[in-house]
Amino acid sequence: MPTIKSIDDLKRIREEALKKQGMKSASGQKQIIVGMGTCGIAAGARDTMKAILEKIEKDNLSGIIVTQTGCIGVCEMEPIVQVQIGDAPKITYGKVTKDIAARIVDEHVLAGIIVKDHIVNI
Amino acid sequence: MMKYFRTHILVCVDPECLSKGAHDILDSLNDELVATGLIDEVQVLETSRIGACSQGPEMMVYPEGVHYAGMSVDDIPYLVEEHFLKGRIAKKFILPIKSTKDEELSAPTAKEIRVVLRNCGEIDPENIEEYIARDGYMALAKVITEMSQDDVINEIKKSGIRGRGGAGFPTHLKWKFTQREQSDIRYVICNADEGDPGAFMNRRVLESDPHSVIEGMIIAAYAIGASQGYVYCRAEYPIAVKTLNIAIQQAKNLGLLGENIMGSDFSFELEVRMGAGAFVCGEETALMNSIEGKRGEPRPRPPFPAVRGLWKKPTNINNVETYANVPQIILKGADWFASMGTEKSKGTKTFAMAGDINHTGLIEVPMGITLREIIFDIGNGIRDNKEFKAIQTGGPMGGCLPKQYLDLPVDYESLIQAGSMMGSGGMIVMDEDTCMVDIARFFMEFTQEESCGKCTPCRVGTKRILDILERICAGHGRQGDIEQLEMLCSEIKQDSLCGLGQGAPNPVESTLKHFRDEYEAHILEKRCPAKVCKALIRYQIIENTCTGCTVCARNCPVNAISGERHQPHFIDPDTCIRCGICVQVCNFNAIEIV
Amino acid sequence: MTSKNGKDRLIIKAVDSAIDHFGENREELIPILNHVNRTLGYLPSEALEEISNRLKSSRSQLFSVASFYHMLSTKPRGKHVIQFCESAPCHVVGGREVWQTLKETVNLEEDETSPDGKWSLITTSCLGLCGVGPVIVIDDDAYGNVTPEQIKDILAKYSD
Numbered sequence: 001m002p003t004i005k006s007i008d009d010l011k012r013i014r015e016e017a018l019k020k021q022g023m024k025s026a027s028g029q030k031q032i033i034v035g036m037g038t039c040g041i042a043a044g045a046r047d048t049m050k051a052i053l054e055k056i057e058k059d060n061l062s063g064i065i066v067t068q069t070g071c072i073g074v075c076e077m078e079p080i081v082q083v084q085i086g087d088a089p090k091i092t093y094g095k096v097t098k099d100i101a102a103r104i105v106d107e108h109v110l111a112g113i114i115v116k117d118h119i120v121n122i
Numbered sequence: 123m124m125k126y127f128r129t130h131i132l133v134c135v136d137p138e139c140l141s142k143g144a145h146d147i148l149d150s151l152n153d154e155l156v157a158t159g160l161i162d163e164v165q166v167l168e169t170s171r172i173g174a175c176s177q178g179p180e181m182m183v184y185p186e187g188v189h190y191a192g193m194s195v196d197d198i199p200y201l202v203e204e205h206f207l208k209g210r211i212a213k214k215f216i217l218p219i220k221s222t223k224d225e226e227l228s229a230p231t232a233k234e235i236r237v238v239l240r241n242c243g244e245i246d247p248e249n250i251e252e253y254i255a256r257d258g259y260m261a262l263a264k265v266i267t268e269m270s271q272d273d274v275i276n277e278i279k280k281s282g283i284r285g286r287g288g289a290g291f292p293t294h295l296k297w298k299f300t301q302r303e304q305s306d307i308r309y310v311i312c313n314a315d316e317g318d319p320g321a322f323m324n325r326r327v328l329e330s331d332p333h334s335v336i337e338g339m340i341i342a343a344y345a346i347g348a349s350q351g352y353v354y355c356r357a358e359y360p361i362a363v364k365t366l367n368i369a370i371q372q373a374k375n376l377g378l379l380g381e382n383i384m385g386s387d388f389s390f391e392l393e394v395r396m397g398a399g400a401f402v403c404g405e406e407t408a409l410m411n412s413i414e415g416k417r418g419e420p421r422p423r424p425p426f427p428a429v430r431g432l433w434k435k436p437t438n439i440n441n442v443e444t445y446a447n448v449p450q451i452i453l454k455g456a457d458w459f460a461s462m463g464t465e466k467s468k469g470t471k472t473f474a475m476a477g478d479i480n481h482t483g484l485i486e487v488p489m490g491i492t493l494r495e496i497i498f499d500i501g502n503g504i505r506d507n508k509e510f511k512a513i514q515t516g517g518p519m520g521g522c523l524p525k526q527y528l529d530l531p532v533d534y535e536s537l538i539q540a541g542s543m544m545g546s547g548g549m550i551v552m553d554e555d556t557c558m559v560d561i562a563r564f565f566m567e568f569t570q571e572e573s574c575g576k577c578t579p580c581r582v583g584t585k586r587i588l589d590i591l592e593r594i595c596a597g598h599g600r601q602g603d604i605e606q607l608e609m610l611c612s613e614i615k616q617d618s619l620c621g622l623g624q625g626a627p628n629p630v631e632s633t634l635k636h637f638r639d640e641y642e643a644h645i646l647e648k649r650c651p652a653k654v655c656k657a658l659i660r661y662q663i664i665e666n667t668c669t670g671c672t673v674c675a676r677n678c679p680v681n682a683i684s685g686e687r688h689q690p691h692f693i694d695p696d697t698c699i700r701c702g703i704c705v706q707v708c709n710f711n712a713i714e715i716v
Numbered sequence: 717m718t719s720k721n722g723k724d725r726l727i728i729k730a731v732d733s734a735i736d737h738f739g740e741n742r743e744e745l746i747p748i749l750n751h752v753n754r755t756l757g758y759l760p761s762e763a764l765e766e767i768s769n770r771l772k773s774s775r776s777q778l779f780s781v782a783s784f785y786h787m788l789s790t791k792p793r794g795k796h797v798i799q800f801c802e803s804a805p806c807h808v809v810g811g812r813e814v815w816q817t818l819k820e821t822v823n824l825e826e827d828e829t830s831p832d833g834k835w836s837l838i839t840t841s842c843l844g845l846c847g848v849g850p851v852i853v854i855d856d857d858a859y860g861n862v863t864p865e866q867i868k869d870i871l872a873k874y875s876d
Contacts, residue, residue: 004378004384006385007263010384020251035243037326069243069245069330075482087165089130
């Protein structure tokens with residue numbers, strides 16, 4: 001990426017980043033976000049992340065983006081996984097073990113049914 | 123063109139809100155957004171369970187996270203104009219909170235407002251684009267292209283922000299003092315040595331939104347004319363260090379750090395320095411010694427860092443949270459920032475809540491909120507429906523405040539007047555089962571161990587206090603102990619070199635003041651009212667309740683329990699080590715502590 | 717004799733790599749000490765001597781810095797260092813029991829290293845992971861919500 005030499009350069013990067021995000025939501029992009037702050041990792045977020053990636057690979061799923069974020073702020077509910085489909089509000093799940101992660105992929109990400117018993121209100 | 127919404131309005135459509143006209147609100151919002159031409163920028167969504175249906179209809183506005191409730195259809199044009207067109211929060215509809223003050227004086231505010239934490243958990247911290255997408259580095263661009271050094275300092279002054287690291291010194295003054303010193307080199311430092319047990323606000327910001335801190339530091343460097351900066355991060359936070367290093371590299375790659383930032387003639391380099399495990403390094407002068415590669419011992423002040431700081435050069439040092447606020451102040455304006463909080467304490471503050479409270483974790487609230495609101499409304503009250511006994515604010519050097527202070531507004535002055543302090547934002551809630559003498563001993567143990575030993579009042583004084591407290595808890599308290607503690611406290615406070623020593627007596631002083639009867643019970647009656655201090659309690663089996671099941675006797679690690687099967691058992695107090703296992707295993711609640 | 721030379725070589729290598737990385741500069745002392753401490757597990761006196769020569773700084777000065785910080789050790793440490801968070805928030809959510817089990821499982825007291833050089837057991841100040849306490853850290857891996865029952869399985873991951 002070229003360096004930013006003016007406020008217009010910065011604005012252009014912002015617009016491009018927004019456009020990328022906009023495209024994700026407009027096209028109904030399925031996004032799984034895993035909280036990978038220290039607290040998340042300590043509570044097992046790496047295993048959760050691995051379980052999600054393995055599930056995607058095993059079931060040969062496409063069109064799902066898996067990303068990370070920092071500490072979401074409800075550490076006692078870690079590991080935390082968020083699911084965003086298109087521009088619908090983000091849903092946050094807490095205490096996501098490997099099994100629950102697989103359920104979230106099957107039920108929420110693929111079938112569109114929210115896994116109610118693991119939702120966290122933040 | 124692709125649609126991107128800068129704002130999302132989530133309107134609650136739960137039955138109760140629907141019954142109060144949520145549908146009409148939705149229609150009216152859409153009409154109004156079309157009429158004002160905002161419909162491509164603001165999206166209206168239906169949602170459920172925001173949490174205040176009883177005061178419905180209600181809505182949440184993101185990214186601001188503002189919670190509005192109780193408006194009618196007629197209010198919508200006003201709301202749209204104020205919030206979405208002019209960008210001003212419509213205070214009138216912010217979910218009202220119980221106010222103890224005159225209605226006029228304290229405009230109702232939302233309980234939690236996210237300024238510092240606005241990006242945490244919302245962006246990928248290792249991707250600078252996501253930060254930029256949320257207006258990241260726009261404040262820096264504004265500063266570099268439109269503002270002079272004095273403009274920036276004046277804006278910070280107008281915002282009223284004070285240091286979030288503990289002492290609450292006005293930030294603009296620190297900047298001004300550093301800027302006006304004659305020197306070829308000036309430094310900015312970010313104090314990320316968050317060492318208070320139970321406090322992890324800064325870790326969260328560093329790990330989740332490192333660019334907000336970096337941008338704040340670059341702006342500070344611009345304002346005071348510094349060319350080099352350091353983030354001093356404790357070694358206990360390896361992921362924060364890693365995230366920061368990635369973020370700094372990304373900012374460098376984009377020309378936001380380094381030579382000629384954004385094409386201007388302003389240059390600034392930033393480095394992360396790691397501590398090596400010493401609590402006292404959170405003290406600013408000790409921290410600077412540590413960056414210089416020395417023992418992290420404090421230096422006498424004055425001279426203050428602004429005059430003679432790192433390598434004897436003028437240095438501005440602020441905390442993580444202070445810097446993270448700066449880009450928001452520049453971007454949204456000092457007036458916006460100053461609209462939150464109290465007269466002397468502006469903006470928001472993050473707190474880490476721990477202890478006997480239902481909801482532990484991090485919160486960000488406007489200054490001036492009461493302890494009661496924090497503990498009972500946000501923290502959901504005391505665990506297991508027990509009684510609230512005390513709250514300790516300000517970390518290990520803060521004071522313990524009893525229930526008559528529950529309606530105390532949380533701001534710098536009020537807390538100090540009450541015998542505690544803001545500190546960096548740790549809050550530990552204690553219930554009725556807490557022994558305040560034991561708590562004072564616990565915190566003294568911490569400060570005594572972390573005392574660096576440089577000055578005598580702190581090195582020897584904290585040890586003496588600890589000795590006395592340990593003696594009292596062990597049941598050997600003597601007449602005159604309280605008076606001696608009081609004397610030691612006041613002398614250590616007065617004569618210590620740095621904040622650690624000056625603050626160390628706070629837990630003891632405040633518990634002596636508010637819970638003197640507990641000290642007296644320990645010393646004079648050899649009794650621990652909360653039944654915590656082991657030397658002062660005895661386990662005893664209630665004869666009528668004991669079924670003689672033998673579980674306690676079988677689990678006792680020292681064989682202190684005897685008795686025939688089906689007959690009441692007996693604990694030998696001389697053999698008993700008061701481990702409490704018998705209470706845990708007894709199925710009939712037949713063991714009491716006396 | 718060879719093993720002594722081998723040890724010396726390791727020490728020189730660690731010091732070299734630290735100084736290469738941070739520069740031959742007194743100001744970089746703490747990063748250098750941190751680096752060597754990490755590589756060798758502790759700061760042997762030979763390493764302090766070598767650093768003192770390279771940075772032209774007295775050994776007493778170096779020792780005074782090395783002994784000030786909890787994370788720097790002048791005593792040999794085991795291959796794997798177990799850190800237990802001893803702060804209040806972890807303490808109240810079952811930390812005491814975890815600490816007890818930890819000590820029993822590795823058969824060490826605080827600040828001890830096992831005779832075979834595999835484990836060192838130390839305590840640490842708050843790691844800021846209070847939401848997931850009790851917390852232990854082994855080498856660079858943090859484990860949260862630890863129960864006494866899990867200790868064995870966690871330690872088994874470090875079987876080498």
